[in-house]
Amino acid sequence: MFWNKDIETIGRKALEDLQLKKLSKALKDAASTPFYNKVFKDNKVNVDRITSLDHLKDLPLTSKADLRLSYPDGMVAVPRREIVRMHASSGTTGKSTVIFYTAKDIAEWADLIARSMVATGTTPDDVFQNMMGYGLFTGGLGLHYGAERLGCMVIPSSSGNSLKQIQLMQDFKTSVIHITPSYALHLAEVVAGQGVRPPDLGVKKAYLGAEPYSEETRNKLEEQWGLDAYNSYGLSEMNGPGVAFECEKKSGMHLWEDFYLFEIIDPDTCERLPDGEEGELVITHINREAMPIIRYRTRDLTRVIPEPCPCGRTHRRIERIKGRTDDMLIVGGVNVFPSQIESVLMKVPEVGNNYQIVLDRHENLDRLHVRVELYSKMFSGDMKELNRLKERLSEELRALITVNPRIELLEPGSLPPSTGKAVRVIDNRKI
Numbered sequence: 001m002f003w004n005k006d007i008e009t010i011g012r013k014a015l016e017d018l019q020l021k022k023l024s025k026a027l028k029d030a031a032s033t034p035f036y037n038k039v040f041k042d043n044k045v046n047v048d049r050i051t052s053l054d055h056l057k058d059l060p061l062t063s064k065a066d067l068r069l070s071y072p073d074g075m076v077a078v079p080r081r082e083i084v085r086m087h088a089s090s091g092t093t094g095k096s097t098v099i100f101y102t103a104k105d106i107a108e109w110a111d112l113i114a115r116s117m118v119a120t121g122t123t124p125d126d127v128f129q130n131m132m133g134y135g136l137f138t139g140g141l142g143l144h145y146g147a148e149r150l151g152c153m154v155i156p157s158s159s160g161n162s163l164k165q166i167q168l169m170q171d172f173k174t175s176v177i178h179i180t181p182s183y184a185l186h187l188a189e190v191v192a193g194q195g196v197r198p199p200d201l202g203v204k205k206a207y208l209g210a211e212p213y214s215e216e217t218r219n220k221l222e223e224q225w226g227l228d229a230y231n232s233y234g235l236s237e238m239n240g241p242g243v244a245f246e247c248e249k250k251s252g253m254h255l256w257e258d259f260y261l262f263e264i265i266d267p268d269t270c271e272r273l274p275d276g277e278e279g280e281l282v283i284t285h286i287n288r289e290a291m292p293i294i295r296y297r298t299r300d301l302t303r304v305i306p307e308p309c310p311c312g313r314t315h316r317r318i319e320r321i322k323g324r325t326d327d328m329l330i331v332g333g334v335n336v337f338p339s340q341i342e343s344v345l346m347k348v349p350e351v352g353n354n355y356q357i358v359l360d361r362h363e364n365l366d367r368l369h370v371r372v373e374l375y376s377k378m379f380s381g382d383m384k385e386l387n388r389l390k391e392r393l394s395e396e397l398r399a400l401i402t403v404n405p406r407i408e409l410l411e412p413g414s415l416p417p418s419t420g421k422a423v424r425v426i427d428n429r430k431i
């Protein structure tokens with residue numbers, strides 16, 4: 001099923017012509033903002049000389065720090081009265097970054113979301129429960145407008161208030177949900193606590209995103225809920241959700257190349273990497289009037305899947321995000337991604353729905369401590385079984401990450417539940 005077959009299956013040459021046209025406009029718009037005006041001058045960039053897509057790599061990169069520097073409106077390219085909405089990142093790692101949209105930007109973003117949802121088989125007959133936070137966060141309103149554009153019945157339930165969520169699902173026969181993977185794990189537990197099997201709620205599809213998660217977590221959630229889960233990627237700087245989305249094939253996310261130019265770079269040298277190699281995703285927004293952003297360093301690590309997708313869409317796919325360059329933990333000199341730890345935990349059937357990674361330093365040595373909840377049936381009094389499981393988890397983790405972790409097995413509900421983006425890592429070494 002296609003929302004706009006012509007654009008979704010466009011040939012490479014036609015796509016590149018379109019991209020170049022849009023890039024030229026985005027660069028001219030950018031040059032009119034105080035921030036890029038200065039950056040282009042400092043780097044001797046003449047936007048009229050950018051006549052091929054290949055010239056993109058010669059343009060300066062933009063970072064989160066640049067967005068903060070230009071706070072609140074140093075990157076805005078239209079008069080104030082043309083702006084109809086703003087969103088902002090949570091600002092947990094510093095001052096928040098603010099993104100602006102014109103009415104056209106909002107309408108085209110909604111169209112892109114509708115396109116993404118249709119690619120997974122959603123139709124106007126679906127009831128869509130949006131369990132992502134509404135407000136400054138883009139996850140709520142972003143999907144909301146897209147689902148309405150498609151014609152679904154939208155339940156704007158936002159995140160949290162789990163019992164109410166369950167009641168809404170039951171009363172209105174929700175068929176599609178939008179939720180963070182960590183909240184989906186927690187909600188499955190709350191549903192079961194009500195004496196209901198999650199598959200009996202009849203939800204058919206879940207859009208999972210806004211935080212990194214492993215393939216094993218997807219598998220676990222699909223089984224727990226009896227649904228198909230699709231990966232959805234985005235970031236507020238690039239509108240929010242809808243940057244890249246899985247189609248019905250569920251094997252990598254199509255990055256919508258008529259809206260975004262993407263590159264993979266080596267995060268250390270900033271050199272471009274060839275298709276197929278893992279590196280940092282850099283995105284240029286070529287479809288936003290209010291706030292063009294050129295070569296934005298996402299900090300997200302992924303790779304391009306070079307093979308064409310059997311669905312027929314020509315927009316290239318990226319692999320599941322492995323983690324963020326700034327999420328990487330260095331434990332006793334070894335690089336560890338939280339997603340690696342998660343991938344081991346979530347394929348073990350005894351492991352429940354929540355875990356936490358704690359790092360400490362003792363006598364100058366780093367210590368990795370993995371706290372993991374098990375299903376309640378595991379606490380029937382058989383200590384031997386628990387010890388065997390501890391040993392097994394510890395061995396499997398050591399084999400993958402080469403660090404010796406201390407494992408703590410916990411009863412369900414011991415760790416703080418997540419209703420949005422989970423905080424998985426507590427690094428006490430920084431204090």
Ligand code: DLL
Nearest residue numbers: 139209210211212213232233234235236240241321
């Ligand atoms: O999280 C936008 C969004 C909302 C995406 C709903 C998908 C669904 P930010 O709050 O700006 O925006 O956070 C963006 O979250 O750079 C990634 O590190 C991470 N992220 C988002 N989606 C995924 C995903 C929204 N599917 C940051 N897999 C990004 C892994 C993801 N990480």
